[in-house]
Amino acid sequence: MPVSTTHPEYNTSVKRWGLIRDILGNDAKKHIRTPDKDDADRSNQYKEDALLTNFTKLTQTGLTGLVFRKPPEIELPPEIEYILDDATGSGVNLWQFSQNTVAETIAIGRYGFLIDYSNDAKQAFIKPYAPESIINWKTRPVRGVVMPWLITLVEEVVKEDPLDPFCQDRVKQYRVLKLNNAIL
Numbered sequence: 001m002p003v004s005t006t007h008p009e010y011n012t013s014v015k016r017w018g019l020i021r022d023i024l025g026n027d028a029k030k031h032i033r034t035p036d037k038d039d040a041d042r043s044n045q046y047k048e049d050a051l052l053t054n055f056t057k058l059t060q061t062g063l064t065g066l067v068f069r070k071p072p073e074i075e076l077p078p079e080i081e082y083i084l085d086d087a088t089g090s091g092v093n094l095w096q097f098s099q100n101t102v103a104e105t106i107a108i109g110r111y112g113f114l115i116d117y118s119n120d121a122k123q124a125f126i127k128p129y130a131p132e133s134i135i136n137w138k139t140r141p142v143r144g145v146v147m148p149w150l151i152t153l154v155e156e157v158v159k160e161d162p163l164d165p166f167c168q169d170r171v172k173q174y175r176v177l178k179l180n181n182a183i184l
Helices: 008-024 040-049 055-067 078-084 094-108
Strands: 112-118 123-129 134-142 145-158 170-178
Touching (some): 008 055, 055 094, 078 094, 078 123, 094 123, 112 145
Antiparallel strands (some): 112 123, 145 170
């Protein structure tokens, strides 16, 4: 099977995640039913006149605010205190990252992140993954606890073109994380 193979649970959930994202983004017109299949003008007017009171977004925002109504108490060893100011390696601080993680989890029900280490910068960073990017996984029991041992992530990266430094073409890249049997 190719690396792009998706998990059956992913296949059943991805459409629902798209609907949720559309509603959160106030872009739900394509999900409105067609009232009269024989009258395209009437159906289009019906969709254009539709109003969306975005209770979903209001609920997500309210619950996220509720989680962060009190500032968290953070204790880190001095060696990794830099994460407070830049948790992702792209300037997002730990507070912002935490809020984004909670909002995403409230919206979709799951979220992933990978802790990685940059040899160039000599520091760790957190790479977030939306559920749509976690396309496949396998689990097995380890000492009585079900643990993932294989995870496939899909990312969009800018394709490097040595002849054109201004190229912004994006391509899919797959990242496979696999625990070896010694750890399991």
